[in-house]
Amino acid sequence: MTLEMRNIVKSFGANDVLKDISFSIAGGEICALLGENGAGKSTLMNILGGVLPADAGTILLDGKEVQFSTPAKSLDAGIAFIHQELNLVNDLAIYENMFIGREIKRKGGFLDAPAMIEKCREVFARMDVDIDPSLMVRDLDASYKQIVEIARALLMKASIIIMDEPTTSLTEPEIERVFDMMRTLQGQGVAMVFISHKLKEVLAVCTRYTVLRDGAMVAEGPVEGVTVDELATHMVGHQVRTESLRQERELGKEVLRAEGLSQERFHDVSFSLRAGEVLGFTGLLGDGRSELFQAVFGSGGKVRGQLYLEGEPVQVHSTQQALALGIGYVPRNRKENGIIKDMDILENGSIVTWPRNARLGVIDWGKVREGFQKQAQGLRIKMDSEKNPIGSLSGGNQQKVVLAKWLNADPKVLIFDNPTQGVDVGAKEDIYDTILALANQGVAVVVLSSEAQEIIRLCDKAVVLYHGRVQGELSGEDMTDQEIMRLATGGEMRERVESVG
Incomplete structure (x- = not known):
């Protein structure tokens, strides 16, 4: 199948999101669609996927003009869309989510659950993923929810598959399995649009690239011969930093x-964090780092061991208590845990400071607005109005609003859980600058990340977890991709076994 989108135009009010964009892809191609958050990538694909109407322009499939007024009509034409934000129903089982709208039924109209479960098992077997299709989606973490999204797209048997940040929450082995499947589908003549901010992945799996900036196409061509730095420069319009951001600073x-924090997903974890320090925690899927710091923040249930804040023993039982103690937490799953969709941008970016800016239960919105505007300016949040819905912002700008919320609270300790997940290279550098500025101001910072390069570039030290236990602590020249991966896969444990033998 061959797709052409010609002269596509789309505006939201006075904001011109797409300016005369033309895009094409043919069967057997994997085309990277690149650009910063807000460049227009998702809007362009939402038009193709029947989610949004174009203001002008045409879409042709195999030379025939088509129009998609609904996602169902786009899917019927052979176009499957894996959206950036998870689109699963938490209160349904995995197999029910995968077959929504396409349920297998017995004679008489009754649902054939065993048949649907078996089909799910077949897809998961192809992906080499061990998941029980009968599990409830609410019991999965973000990584496995993304895997279910990908598996659902594989069930669609589409001729064109749009993948919007499909690998954001996946580990390296899982990413490679996805890439293997993409190459298999490519060999079968399937066309794939790959939207990603991970430019090394683009070079690894894509055949072509198209770059959007501020709603206009600025570059396109074959992936062969292009570099990560060149793609990044096309995206932001200037050269992007790649050097280490670690700074020599006097720690407080x-x-x-x-000391010895333990729970179901982590065991006997001890660490120390000083004022002005950026401490990284990393590992592979299931390492327990998010659960560990959710417990530190008072949202992860009862924990064994002892926590000390400024030398005093504390037991944090709630997020309200954590906030009162000066501990903040920027969650990794922005849609489910970071934003409140029914609130506007200002409300989302200030909610934790409402008690501080209230007298007799009445919020002083002047002070609230003043604090948020200061953070919005420093973080360079792109928005038309702070009264617009939070959903009107791109993913990267939503993440900045979540960050503004916690910066307004003046925390002593600020925990970032995958702070740049689904964020473009420009917004990523802004967030890095903010983290370093916080450290320079004496805030103690924790960064949880599955990206080794993020930890290496940003953190003073790195704690590597393996199956919920501290496998090693790295700093300076020892903090390398190879050493982090060796520890994250249990390397130190294997060495100890060999030495005993």
Whole structure:
């Protein structure tokens, strides 16, 4: 199948999101669609997927003009869309989610659950993923929810598959399995649009690239011969930093210390964090780092062991208590945990400071607005109006609003859980600058990330977890991709076994 989108135009009010964009892809191609958050990538694909109407322009499939007024009509034409934000129903089982709208039924109209479960098992077997299709989606973490999204797209048997940030929450082995499947589909003549901010992945799996900037196409061509730096420069319009961002700074007193923290997903974890320090935690899927710091923040249930804040023993039982103690947490799953969809941008970016800016239960919105505007300016949040819905912003700008919320609270300790997940290279550098500025101001910072390069570039030290236990602590020249991966896969444990033998 061959797709052509010609002279596509789309505006939201006075904001021209797409300016005369033309895009094409043919069967057997994997085309990267690149650009910063807000460049127009998702809007262009939402038009193709029947989610949004174009203001002008035409879409042709195999030379025939088509119009998609609904996602169902786009899917009927052979176009499957894996959206950036998870689109699953938490209160349904995995197999029910995968067959929504396409349920297998017995004679008489009754649902054939065993048949649907078996089909799910076949897809998961192809992906080499061990998941029980009968599990409820709410019991999965974000990584496995993304895997279910990808598996659902594979069931569609589409001729064109749009993948919007499909690998954001996946580990390296899982990403490679996805890439293997993409190459298999490519050999079968399937066309794939790959939207990603991970430019190394683009070079690894894509055949072509198209770059949008501020709603206009600025570059396109074959992936062969292009570099990560060149793609990044096309995206932001200037050269992007790739050097280490670690800075020599005088660290203050110990702010946070953990001794022997244990729970179901982590075991006997101890660490120390000083004022002005950026401490990284990394590992592979299931390493327990998110659960560990959710417990530190008072949202992860009862935990064994002892936590000390500025030398005093504390037991954090709630997020309200954590906030009162000066501990903040920027969650990784923005849609489910970071934003409140029914609130506007200002409300989302200030909610944790409402009690501080209220007298007799009445919020002083002047002070609230003043604090948010200061953070919005520093973070360079792109928005038309702070009263617009939070959903009107791109993913990267939503993440900045979540960050503004916590910066307004003046925390002593600020925990970032995958802070640049689904964020473009320009917004990523802004967030890095903010983290370093916080450290320079004496805030104790924790960065949880599955990206080794993010940890290496940003953090003063790195704690590597393996199956919920501290496998090693790295700093300086020892903090390399190879050493992090060796520890994250249990390397140190294997060495100890060999030495005993």
